[in-house]
Amino acid sequence: MTSVLYDVPGPKARRVSLIGSVVGTVLILGLLAWIVMTLAQQGIFEGRRWAIFTRGDVWTLLANGLGATLSAAALAAVIAFPLGLMFCLLRISLVAWIRIPARVVLEFLRGMPVVLMMLFVLLVFGTSSFVAVVTGLVLYNTAIFAEIIRAGIQSLPKGQREAGLTIGLTSFQSRMLIELPQAVRRMMPSLVAQLVVLLKDTSLGYIVAYGELLRAVQVMADFLGNAFLFPIFFVAAAIYIVINICVSRLAIWIERRGSQKTAGGVAKAPTAVVAPELPEIREPK
Amino acid sequence: MEVIIENLPLYWEGLLRTLFLSVVSGIIALVLGTLLAAARVSPVAALRGFSTVYVEILRNTPLTIAFFFAVVVLPRLGVTFQQFEVAAIIALSAYTAAFIAEAVRSGVNSVPLGQAEAARSIGMNFGQVLNLIILPQALRTVIPPLINILIALVKNSSVAGAFFVLELFGYGRQLANANGDQVMAVLLGVAFFYLLLTIPLGILASTVERKVAIAR
Numbered sequence A: 001m002t003s004v005l006y007d008v009p010g011p012k013a014r015r016v017s018l019i020g021s022v023v024g025t026v027l028i029l030g031l032l033a034w035i036v037m038t039l040a041q042q043g044i045f046e047g048r049r050w051a052i053f054t055r056g057d058v059w060t061l062l063a064n065g066l067g068a069t070l071s072a073a074a075l076a077a078v079i080a081f082p083l084g085l086m087f088c089l090l091r092i093s094l095v096a097w098i099r100i101p102a103r104v105v106l107e108f109l110r111g112m113p114v115v116l117m118m119l120f121v122l123l124v125f126g127t128s129s130f131v132a133v134v135t136g137l138v139l140y141n142t143a144i145f146a147e148i149i150r151a152g153i154q155s156l157p158k159g160q161r162e163a164g165l166t167i168g169l170t171s172f173q174s175r176m177l178i179e180l181p182q183a184v185r186r187m188m189p190s191l192v193a194q195l196v197v198l199l200k201d202t203s204l205g206y207i208v209a210y211g212e213l214l215r216a217v218q219v220m221a222d223f224l225g226n227a228f229l230f231p232i233f234f235v236a237a238a239i240y241i242v243i244n245i246c247v248s249r250l251a252i253w254i255e256r257r258g259s260q261k262t263a264g265g266v267a268k269a270p271t272a273v274v275a276p277e278l279p280e281i282r283e284p285k
Numbered sequence B: 001m002e003v004i005i006e007n008l009p010l011y012w013e014g015l016l017r018t019l020f021l022s023v024v025s026g027i028i029a030l031v032l033g034t035l036l037a038a039a040r041v042s043p044v045a046a047l048r049g050f051s052t053v054y055v056e057i058l059r060n061t062p063l064t065i066a067f068f069f070a071v072v073v074l075p076r077l078g079v080t081f082q083q084f085e086v087a088a089i090i091a092l093s094a095y096t097a098a099f100i101a102e103a104v105r106s107g108v109n110s111v112p113l114g115q116a117e118a119a120r121s122i123g124m125n126f127g128q129v130l131n132l133i134i135l136p137q138a139l140r141t142v143i144p145p146l147i148n149i150l151i152a153l154v155k156n157s158s159v160a161g162a163f164f165v166l167e168l169f170g171y172g173r174q175l176a177n178a179n180g181d182q183v184m185a186v187l188l189g190v191a192f193f194y195l196l197l198t199i200p201l202g203i204l205a206s207t208v209e210r211k212v213a214i215a216r
Helices: A011-041 A047-054 A056-091 A096-110 A114-124 A129-155 A158-166 A171-186 A188-206 A213-224 A226-257 B002-006 B008-040 B045-059 B063-076 B084-110 B113-121 B126-162 B168-178 B180-212
Strands: none
Touching: A011 B045, A047 A056, A047 A226, A056 A096, A056 A129, A056 A171, A056 A188, A056 A213, A056 A226, A096 A129, A096 B180, A114 A129, A114 A188, A114 B126, A114 B168, A114 B180, A129 A171, A129 A188, A158 A171, A171 A188, A188 A213, A188 A226, A188 B063, A213 A226, A213 B063, A226 B045, A226 B063, B002 B008, B002 B180, B008 B045, B008 B084, B008 B126, B008 B168, B008 B180, B045 B084, B063 B084, B063 B126, B084 B126, B113 B126, B126 B168, B126 B180, B168 B180
């Protein structure tokens, strides 16, 4: 698409583009230089500020924080996925008095800030902050997983269910044996991409005083002094970004690899993961 | 229940502050995101590179980290704000812009090739193709995902409540601390006001989706 928007550049256009690139680069470098200068004036690049990373205990604390982040995310994902499957089945049930309450619950959970649910669990049930973080994440992501899988089921060719019913499966058997496996496989890129959101949301644990990565940064900055805030923050942010980019890449890799095992193939990884995107409904092959 | 009615003015103020944060950040993010998307498809390599790096980094940064940067780290680097709202708006709009850029770009990619080819062949240049032909169609197809991003923005603005901005979540936390015996009612009240914002937006998204769907 992008290449159609403009001609294959001739000599003049190449020159203009080169000048544009140079000017653009200079501007961006200038901005970066300004930031670096400002930081340098604050003494950010003094060796002693970064020397703390030679200390083992700093890394131990960061590792503990990261461990807390990852364990909350992993536990929440493991609980939320089966719950999401269940709610998806309830949501598409043929029985109205099951379908409608399920829908109300899902809409409620989806419309709620995750941090509010964490605070609710923390204060109302008086749990530990770990339980509050995991419960908040489970509640929200159950709703999202359910919606993603529902989108997957709806995007399957109609013939799949019809064939299942024709060979004598009950509606429930058809859902479990024919549709769900395909829907999950088809929506795998979206499901993995949602893991990035889940992982990012663990940092909300900072707000309910759960000792995750960001809280570890705060604790260290309070303990070692503000001089070390920036270096530690920088490293922690880098850890988050690297992990999340790896998981995002995984989603794209799964999408590229595709799947021959479902009638509709694999849906695209969503570009902006904030809410499930309904995939295009493809013509049955 | 009484605690909600007694503190209705606080809830109302919180709701307005949440709306204010969301609307201002939303507008900034829409403009910034569209510019980033345009840069992403532009012929100038440096702009493409910048846009790609920005989107990749911001999309993969937790919002709390962005807030922590704007509210805690920046002031200690000498960048201070008069009000915490400003820091909150910076964090929210910088974060949301990355998602909007991705959504708009996917919209640009969804416009059939023939549209751009036709525009090119009648002699339009890059700016004209983008502004007159591609973006109007692209924006139309991405309105539903954009509304979803804005819903997420409304919910995300709750993080500001933890960083010294008294919006809905901030007041909720305050009220919960002040009324230890009625925490549940207080927080359900907060939940109700959030739903008051997000559910109509959600209904709007699905209505618009049906209205603007282009049959292709």
